[in-house]
Amino acid sequence: MTEKELIGKIRELRQIRPRKDWVLLTKTQILGGVEVRPQPFLFPFFRPAYAGLFVVLILIGLFEFSQSALPGEPLYLLKRVVERSQAVFVSESEKPKLNLELANRRLDELNQVAQNNEVKKLAPAINEFQANAAIAAKNLAKVKKVDKEIVAQIKKLEENKEKVEKVLATKIEMEEYDNDLAKLVENQIKDLETRTLSEDQQKLLEEAKADFEAGNYSDALIKILDLSQK
């Protein structure tokens, strides 16, 4: 046997190895029974690195879930907070539209509560609607030029209110809103009276005045809008 062959044979003795189970057991015994071999995570969210992501996912889930919450429910507060935070990023000129839209949402909720006969939620739903209608009214007073979307929201609000009143068999008071809407229509009519109008426009203005006198403010606004577009 040459030296090279002998060295080759010596190296084959590397096949002598300790038993795998003994190696693991001894390691556990020496290191105080602590599991030192990293185990695959069954729940990766428990890793600190994923904690942030986990929290974000929980918040997204809560946010989504809260969007269908009704007044008087625990998640309703979150829904309102989200709406308020959205309002922060809206420009002053867009606020009347947004507040009208929110008032309409409150009416939808009230309608849902009324339809489902959820008596306990009725009072908070009416309060929420009236509070939103008051905010919408304040913003209506700031409107200088009526546009299509504002008129659509006002019309929708009136229709929704009628539906709810039918279900509840009672009238929902929103005096503040009505007053501010009347002021808006009045201001628009006054403004138009100072302008030179064509025959058609003059005719529409007269019709709008008649609606205003009859208390049909949304109809008056529609005519004012038509008039300004001619």
Add this chain to the structure above:
Amino acid sequence: MANLRKIFSKIYDRYIGKIYRFIFFKVNSQEIAEDLTSETFLRTWESFKNENQEIENIQAFLYQTARNLVIDYYREKGKVQLISADYHSPIIDPRQNLEEKAMLRSDLNTIRMALAELKEDYQNIIIWHYLDDLPISEVAKLLGRTEEATRVLLHRALNALKNEIEKA
């Protein structure tokens, strides 16, 4: 402490096979080799976690502890270093040919028995350099010799092993 455990866990994984084999060649018993190897690591862990005791070279520390334990084992138990021809080693061989396998096993057993017959320094230098792949400089440190003296010792150890194999 958790960090120390983590570090020692890596040391354990790296050296367990080498220390087991080192001891096994000297005691020729799986059971005794396992006992002495776990004792080696237990003692090293005790020293490792002791703040007052700094280990400069963990490899040298492990081999020295293993050597001391083997010496103690023979001294205290009054055992004689015997090699049993019937001993079934846990050698794993991937070859399928039975005749070839038998020849190989016989070859390896001959070398293993011859290695066990060598004096301690010869045994250690062959194990460290050819089995554990330690460079001459590392082996020299473990033996406390110069590199030149270690090369000479390695040459003599191989010749001694060859003679033992021829005798068998």
